[in-house]
Amino acid sequence: MEAVLPIEVEIPSMRVLAESKLKEAEWAKQRYEQLNLIDERRLTALCHGQCYQQRMARAFNKKVRPREFSPGDLVLRKVLHIAPDSRGKFPYKYDGPFIVKEVFDGGAIILNDMDGNENALPVNADTLKKYYL
Structure with missing residues (x-):
């Protein structure tokens, strides 16, 4: 066999x-x-x-939670580490707080800083998170 x-x-x-x-x-x-x-x-x-x-x-x-922002919300913006930072290996991960001025379809958001100055470029909603006092 x-x-x-x-x-x-x-x-x-x-x-x-x-x-x-x-x-x-x-x-x-x-x-x-x-x-x-x-x-x-x-x-x-x-x-x-x-x-x-x-x-x-x-x-x-x-598991995905949708992020919804409305005008007047306080948010933090994620820092994109393109430029070298003087803080070494412990740089800040978020910058802000900012105030949401306008929300567009598709996730684009225009922000104001706390002094009321408008940022020129819109920001993607994926790079933001709500800020609670």
């Missing part, structure tokens, strides 16, 4: 078919059926992949 891989039992190879002494027409018919099953298995794998992605997106989005 010869050892056969488990995969060869499910999808027979030429060696297994030769040992089982199938006729050539019967072998061709079985190979054709197996080729037709490949498309079905590929579609099944694609479906499973899409279901997995949807489950992961649903699990991730469950």
Whole structure:
């Protein structure tokens, strides 16, 4: 008796078919059926992949809390460390507080500082967090 891989039992190879002494027409018919099953298995794998992605997106989005700002709210702006800072390895992570002047669709927000001076560029809402006194 010869050892056969488990995969060869499910999808027979030429060696297994030769040992089982199938006729050539019967072998061709079985190979054709197996080729037709490949498309079905590929579609099944694609479906499973899409279901997995949807489950992961649903699990991730469950924990996301939307940030809603309205004019007059106090916020802190995240500092983007582009320029070198003199505080070494302990720089501030947030700057402010600022006052929300105007909120646009898509998450753009115009800020005023506490003195009432308007910042020229809008800021993305992802870089802000509410400030509570």
